[in-house]
Amino acid sequence: xxxxxxxxxxxxxxxxxxxxxxxxxxxxxxxxxxxxxxxxxxxxxxxxxxxxxxxxxxxxxxxxxxxxxxxxxxxxxxxxxxxxxxxxxxxxxxxxxxxxxxxxxxxxxxxxxxxxxxxxxxxxxxxxxxxxxxxxxxxxxxxxxxxxxxxxxxxxxxxxxxxxxxxxxxxxxxxxxxxxxxxxxxxxxxxxxxxxxxxxxxxxxxxxxxxxxxxxxxxxxxxxxxxxxxxxxxxxxxxxxxxxxxxxxxxxxxxxxxxxxxxxxxxxxxxxxxxxxxxxxxxxxxxxxxxxxxxxxxxxxxxxxxxxxxxxxxxxxxxxxxxxxxxxxxxxxxxxxxxxxxxxxxxxxxxxxxxxxxxxxxxxxxxxxxxxxxxxxxxxxxxxxxxxxxxxxxxxxxxxxxxxxxxxxxxxx
Numbered sequence: 263x264x265x266x267x268x269x270x271x272x273x274x275x276x277x278x279x280x281x282x283x284x285x286x287x288x289x290x291x292x293x294x295x296x297x298x299x300x301x302x303x304x305x306x307x308x309x310x311x312x313x314x315x316x317x318x319x320x321x322x323x324x325x326x327x328x329x330x331x332x333x334x335x336x337x338x339x340x341x342x343x344x345x346x347x348x349x350x351x352x353x354x355x356x357x358x359x360x361x362x363x364x365x366x367x368x369x370x371x372x373x374x375x376x377x378x379x380x381x382x383x384x385x386x387x388x389x390x391x392x393x394x395x396x397x398x399x400x401x402x403x404x405x406x407x408x409x410x411x412x413x414x415x416x417x418x419x420x421x422x423x424x425x426x427x428x429x430x431x432x433x434x435x436x437x438x439x440x441x442x443x444x445x446x447x448x449x450x451x452x453x454x455x456x457x458x459x460x461x462x463x464x465x466x467x468x469x470x471x472x473x474x475x476x477x478x479x480x481x482x483x484x485x486x487x488x489x490x491x492x493x494x495x496x497x498x499x500x501x502x503x504x505x506x507x508x509x510x511x512x513x514x515x516x517x518x519x520x521x522x523x524x525x526x527x528x529x530x531x532x533x534x535x536x537x538x539x540x541x542x543x544x545x546x547x548x549x550x551x552x553x554x555x556x557x558x559x560x561x562x563x564x565x566x567x568x569x570x571x572x573x574x575x576x577x578x579x580x581x582x583x584x585x586x587x588x589x590x591x592x593x594x595x596x597x598x599x600x601x602x603x604x605x606x607x608x609x610x611x612x613x614x615x616x617x618x619x620x621x622x623x624x625x626x627x628x629x630x631x632x633x634x635x636x637x638x639x640x641x642x643x644x645x646x647x648x649x650x651x652x653x654x655x656x657x658x659x660x661x662x663x664x665x666x667x668x669x670x671x672x673x674x675x
Contacts, residue, residue: 265291267658268497268506270485270520271637272296273303274466274644276512278651279636281385281473283510286659291504292473293483293497299466302514302643305537305610307551307560307571308462309400311645312379312455315372315424317620318574318641319359320352336591337558337573344578351531352576354618364620370669371621372424374649377665379457381648391468394461399454400551403436403447409555410449417451427454442546444598450552458551461565462644485511486519490630508658510634511627512650515579515613517637525629529675532613533574533640536585538592539567543600554598559591561598567605570595574614585609616640617675624650624670625657634658635672 265288269280272294280292292298321327330338345352358367386392404410417428431439431450439452459465474480483499488509490496495509511520515532542548551562562569572587588609595601617623617638627633634657636650649665656663 263499263502263504265289265479265504265506267291267508267510268293268495268504269510269512270488270497271512271514271516272298272470272480273301273512273514274299274462274469274647275514275636275639275650276510277466277469277473278385278647279510279512279654280478280651281469282651282655283658284473284476284478286655288508288658290473290478291499291506292470292478292480293485293499293504294480295482295484298470298480299463302612302614303466304463305571305612306462306535306644307562308459308564308569309551309645310378310382310457310459311642312375312457313420313426313428313453314642314645315375315420315426316364316368317371319364319620320356322356322359322361334590335558335573336587336594338576339574339584339587340576341578341581341584344576344581347578348531348576351529351618354529355616355620358619367620373665374622374646374670375642376424377649378645379455381652382457385469385472385648386465389468389472391465394459394465394468396458396460398458398550399452399456400458400553401431401436401440402451402453402553402555403443404449404451405447405554405556407448410451413451413555428452429454440549440552442548442599443552446598452550458562459644460563464565485513485516486523488520488524490633495632508632508634510636510654512636514637514639514643515615517615517635521635524627524633526627526672528623528672529618530638531616532579533616534577534579534611534613535572535574536588536609536611537569537571538588538609539564539569539605541567541602541605543602546600548599554594557591557594559587559595561595568599568601570601579613583609583611585611614640614643619674621670622646622650623672624653625667625672628673
């Protein structure tokens with residue numbers, strides 16, 4: 263079995279890469295060990311974050327570090343048994359999150375982020391999936407004037423530096439837009455440019471359907487079997503061995519399974535996260551995704567119900583699930599918005615693939631011909647999936663990339 267290209271990983275990034283290679287005349291096989299978008303791309307806050315020009319950094323505030331040290335917060339949790347393994351990554355992550363360095367990273371990162379809505383719009387229109395997109399942004403809500411004013415000032419600076427749009431909402435304006443939130447909030451920062459997705463997996467599957475309708479093949483297989491012979495890459499699938507001229511690793515948190523076997527020692531870790539769906543009590547409605555700033559969780563209106571998502575859990579990728587952050591967040595969320603019963607049998611858990619400089623790895627593998635990397639998107643896999651797909655497609659096709667790919671190359675470490 264032959265193809266021009268094989269894309270390893272059928273999450274939102276891999277599907278987007280496959281579509282863009284296909285659009286440039288390549289025969290493409292998309293490969294995954296499971297169904298499409300059943301891992302990290304299945305569960306998230308469903309935000310295409312046009313405002314996300316600053317990737318999520320490691321806190322440098324002593325008070326925040328002290329709170330996290332007690333390991334009792336909603337927005338961060340860690341497995342003490344994993345700290346020794348994670349220490350080298352966390353040290354580099356902390357270093358890159360220093361104010362000046364973080365600001366330099368944001369200028370590079372924003373070049374990807376600025377295209378996220380337009381690139382999703384193009385794929386969603388072609389896939390007939392625009393009905394899954396909501397164009398009313400999202401809100402960061404505040405319980406204290408101090409946090410509100412700090413984030414208002416930060417947003418104003420971002421508008422100047424990056425052209426991002428927002429609205430400042432006081433207590434009254436917020437209650438008008440979200441009448442079923444408890445009246446304990448002093449205002450909100452309403453980011454108006456982002457788009458929310460009412461079912462992230464459904465969006466990814468719509469993109470996959472478009473890929474298949476254009477002749478693409480989606481196969482189950484073992485990405486760890488990837489090998490290079492004299493002329494091709496080979497990988498095992500349920501339909502036999504596939505030979506492809508080009509291979510793209512888009513395996514998200516499992517990318518290192520392949521890259522380490524090929525001799526790459528990339529600084530790489532995961533942040534795990536959880537979600538649970540709830541029925542809204544009575545006739546209550548939530549009109550926007552909201553982040554409870556001081557408490558550290560997100561509530562999002564989805565097709566299935568109100569999705570409660572937690573922050574980051576620092577643990578080994580395959581360690582036992584510990585959804586303690588959901589347990590901490592749920593009673594607080596119930597006080598803010600009238601949630602009824604849980605709709606899921608158990609909490610969902612996913613893993614976000616992270617690099618210490620908070621930028622994805624996009625580009626050619628340094629040691630192998632016709633091998634490409636597209637992973638490490640951390641919290642912005644959904645946001646940057648189509649952007650990454652287009653960038654990889656253009657580079658493989660020899661076109662002039664619409665974004666300078668140099669900052670995201672694998673050999674930057």
